[in-house]
Amino acid sequence: MPELPEVETVARDLQRWVAGATIREATVHWDRTIRHPQPAERFAAEIAGATIERVTRRAKTVLLHLTDGRVMTVALRMTGALIVTRPGTPPDPCAREVFQLEDGREMRYRDVGKFGRIGLWPGGGLRSIGAGRGARSKRVAEGGRTYRIGEVFSGHGPEPLQRGFTAKRFAERLSRRSAKLKTLLLDQSFIAGVGNIYADEALWRARLHPLRAADTLDAGEVRRLHRAVRQVLRQGIANRGSSFSDYVGADGEPGQNAERLAVYRRTEQPCYRCGRRIERIVVGQRSTHFCPHCQPER
Numbered sequence: 473m474p475e476l477p478e479v480e481t482v483a484r485d486l487q488r489w490v491a492g493a494t495i496r497e498a499t500v501h502w503d504r505t506i507r508h509p510q511p512a513e514r515f516a517a518e519i520a521g522a523t524i525e526r527v528t529r530r531a532k533t534v535l536l537h538l539t540d541g542r543v544m545t546v547a548l549r550m551t552g553a554l555i556v557t558r559p560g561t562p563p564d565p566c567a568r569e570v571f572q573l574e575d576g577r578e579m580r581y582r583d584v585g586k587f588g589r590i591g592l593w594p595g596g597g598l599r600s601i602g603a604g605r606g607a608r609s610k611r612v613a614e615g616g617r618t619y620r621i622g623e624v625f626s627g628h629g630p631e632p633l634q635r636g637f638t639a640k641r642f643a644e645r646l647s648r649r650s651a652k653l654k655t656l657l658l659d660q661s662f663i664a665g666v667g668n669i670y671a672d673e674a675l676w677r678a679r680l681h682p683l684r685a686a687d688t689l690d691a692g693e694v695r696r697l698h699r700a701v702r703q704v705l706r707q708g709i710a711n712r713g714s715s716f717s718d719y720v721g722a723d724g725e726p727g728q729n730a731e732r733l734a735v736y737r738r739t740e741q742p743c744y745r746c747g748r749r750i751e752r753i754v755v756g757q758r759s760t761h762f763c764p765h766c767q768p769e770r
């Protein structure tokens with residue numbers, strides 16, 4: 473599943489390739505991808521003629537900011553991909569939405585598993601998001617009223633690569649929680665964008681056991697984890713993301729980070745630090761990979 477580095481890669485690709493482009497027409501092949509506005513025909517009518525100003529990322533969602541202030545969100549979820557194709561590229565049977573650009577290219581939303589969601593929202597409120605406040609499972613944007621883009625992310629935690637995400641702030645947040653580290657790193661209301669791959673990698677790098685309770689970390693351990701989270705995410709971005717199955721950048725090519733991972737999906741293989749075997753356990757129904765020697769359970 474695409475996490476922060478994969479979604480950031482897609483957003484940067486799109487910024488380079490479609491910023492300034494105008495969407496001539498949108499074709500919706502799978503209605504249920506469209507989250508807002510509904511029905512899907514309304515979405516298609518409202519996005520037609522829009523010009524993309526810039527492309528960014530928030531949590532695991534791609535944000536296409538339009539010149540009129542509206543924002544299109546694309547949540548890739550498990551198997552989604554946004555791919556820009558040259559004119560004349562044969563149709564893709566797994567393209568659930570196709571955005572025809574005025575210059576003849578297409579921006580295709582490809583999704584084998586159909587889990588992803590696309591929305592089109594009025595602007596406003598994005599500056600205030602990221603404080604981590606708001607109900608964790610608050611359901612927004614499911615009813616008939618119009619939601620502003622900021623509300624869509626109201627339940628999300630801070631962006632780990634932003635300057636405001638300091639070790640001090642991270643320490644404060646960890647000290648208030650007794651959850652297991654692995655569980656907490658996957659909680660999008662606690663920290664945005666981290667998923668199963670980068671949580672395991674960060675814990676290995678920080679030499680912390682996945683089952684440690686967050687509020688038991690000392691100051692040095694918090695600093696290690698803070699640095700590790702940021703390092704593994706930055707490395708993931710530098711390598712254009714980790715591809716195991718469906719993830720590709722907007723160029724349609726897989727990322728190069730999977731072969732550089734230290735523990736994720738390396739069960740029974742030697743730890744790069746100590747040579748002992750990587751173990752796999754299940755935490756909160758998620759596969760968790762770690763080195764029992766480097767990451768002892770206290």
Ligand SMILES: [Zn+2]
Nearest residue numbers: 743746763766
């Ligand atoms: Zn080890």
